[in-house]
Amino acid sequence: MALDQSFVGRTYPPTDPYEVGREKIREFAEAIGDTNPAYTDTEAAKALGHPDVIAPPTFVFAITFKAAGLVVADPQLGLDYSRVVHGDQKFAYRRPVRAGDRLTVTSTIEAIRSMAGNEVIDIRGEVHDEAGEHVVTALTKLVARPAEES
Amino acid sequence: MTAKIAYDDVEVGTELPAQTFPVTRATLVQYAGASGDFNPIHWNEKFAKEVGLPDVIAHGMFTMASAVRVVTDWVGDPGAVAEYGVRFTKPVVVPNDGTGALIEVSGTVAAKLDDAERTVRVDLTAKSAGQKVLGMSRAVVRLA
Numbered sequence: 001m002a003l004d005q006s007f008v009g010r011t012y013p014p015t016d017p018y019e020v021g022r023e024k025i026r027e028f029a030e031a032i033g034d035t036n037p038a039y040t041d042t043e044a045a046k047a048l049g050h051p052d053v054i055a056p057p058t059f060v061f062a063i064t065f066k067a068a069g070l071v072v073a074d075p076q077l078g079l080d081y082s083r084v085v086h087g088d089q090k091f092a093y094r095r096p097v098r099a100g101d102r103l104t105v106t107s108t109i110e111a112i113r114s115m116a117g118n119e120v121i122d123i124r125g126e127v128h129d130e131a132g133e134h135v136v137t138a139l140t141k142l143v144a145r146p147a148e149e150s
Numbered sequence: 151m152t153a154k155i156a157y158d159d160v161e162v163g164t165e166l167p168a169q170t171f172p173v174t175r176a177t178l179v180q181y182a183g184a185s186g187d188f189n190p191i192h193w194n195e196k197f198a199k200e201v202g203l204p205d206v207i208a209h210g211m212f213t214m215a216s217a218v219r220v221v222t223d224w225v226g227d228p229g230a231v232a233e234y235g236v237r238f239t240k241p242v243v244v245p246n247d248g249t250g251a252l253i254e255v256s257g258t259v260a261a262k263l264d265d266a267e268r269t270v271r272v273d274l275t276a277k278s279a280g281q282k283v284l285g286m287s288r289a290v291v292r293l294a
Contacts, residue, residue, distance in 0.1 A: 031184035032215040033171065038228055048152045048227045057222070057231050058215040062185050086210050088286070090235030096228060139235070 003112045003119050003144075007077050010109050015067045017102040017130065025055045025099060032056060045098075054096040060103070061089065064125035064138035067105035071123055072142070077109075079121065079144055087120065088141035094134045102130040110139070119144040154226035157268035157293040166224045166257035166272065171216040173208050173242060174250035181212045195246060207241035213253055213283055214238075217276045220257045221289045232269060233290035242278040253278050260288070268293045 022042075029039040037044035038054050045053045072081050097103065110122040125138040178192045187209055190197040198206045214236050222228040244251045253276055260273040274287040 028184045031177075031181045032212065032219075033177070034215070034219055034222075036222060036226075036228055048229060050229055054229050056215060057218050057228060057234050058211055061211050062187075066186070086238055088235065088237045089211070089214060090233070092233045093231060096231075 002114060003077060003079065003121065005112055007074075007109050008112050012067075012070050012074075012107045014104040014106045014128075015063075015070075017104050018063045020055060020097055020099055020101040020103065022053055022099040025053055025059065028059050028062075029056055032058075050096065050098060052099040054098045057091060057093070057096075060091065060097050060127060060136055060138060063103055064105050064107075064127060065140065067107045067125050068123045068140055068142075071107050071109060071121075079119070079142075080147065083145045083147065084142050085145070086140070087143040088139070090139040092137045092139075094136060097127075097135060101135065103127050103135060105138075117146045119146075152227050153230040153292060153294045155224060155293050157262070157265075157270070160259050160262070160270060160293065162259055162261060164259040166220050166259075168254070168256040169220050169223070171219070171253045171255065172250060173212070173216075173244050173253060174248070175206065175244060175246050177250065178206065178208060178212070178244060181209055185209065185211060187211065203241065203243075205243050205245055208244055208251065208253075210236075210238040210241075213242055213276060213278075216253050217255045217274050217284060217287055218289060220255045220274060221272050221291055224257070225291055225293065230292045231289055232292055234288070236274075236276075236287040237285035238283075239285040240278075240281050240283045242283050251278050253283065257289075263290065 106126045108124045123140045127136045257274045261271040263269040276284040
């Protein structure tokens with residue numbers, strides 16, 4: 001079933017703030033095996049010019065993807081999530097995410113198209129801090145494979 | 151932002167130090183917990199095979215996180231990364247043999263983008279078991 005093109009351009013309400021914790025950043029850095037001190041040592045982060053420890057570049061995906069879940073789960077859109085795979089991921093940073101940030105995500109459906117039987121949906125997540133300043137934009141391409149013939 | 155690499159010291163073709171990242175089932179369980187991505191294709195072999203995969207596969211976002219380390223270890227300051235994008239082309243298959251898989255990442259300065267902003271584009275290549283696992287893997291980095 002083709003997805004409804006009229007959803008292109010639809011923006012979903014901003015998420016509740018996600019507070020970025022110092023220990024959550026540490027946990028994530030350890031999970032990717034990354035020992036860069038900017039992620040765990042406040043003094044090292046400050047020496048690089050950051051006010052507090054920063055998060056690895058892909059950390060924010062956990063937040064934006066949860067927000068994209070609002071789009072994916074929208075029953076009116078009709079996306080079958082069990083057939084969805086992650087196609088592309090891009091980030092454009094105004095500044096790194098850091099401990100203490102309270103981040104909200106506003107998701108917009110950028111594009112919907114059919115390619116070789118797959119449904120492709122591009123979701124843009126704009127991440128802002130508590131002051132309303134832009135922090136990072138996440139562009140997520142999801143690919144839904146067609147249902148198998150039964 | 152305090153990159154330890156100077157814009158004037160790099161040219162198109164400059165190679166970044168390559169790195170190899172091991173991935174085991176334990177790595178994937180730890181990443182699932184830290185990232186909140188508990189999709190069973192990343193830890194349940196039976197489930198992975200039922201949905202047509204050869205075995206458990208690594209989270210694409212784990213591979214993406216590993217690949218950019220070639221860039222962040224090179225510049226020192228991860229905050230110097232201005233843009234980063236990848237295409238997930240092939241899965242990293244992680245067997246339950248105690249050894250797991252390897253993700254081999256190399257990077258090259260592909261363009262000097264802006265002399266005033268001191269930004270360069272780094273093109274990354276990530277391979278596992280001899281196959282490219284990421285496509286269009288590019289980072290824009292602000293140098294000193």
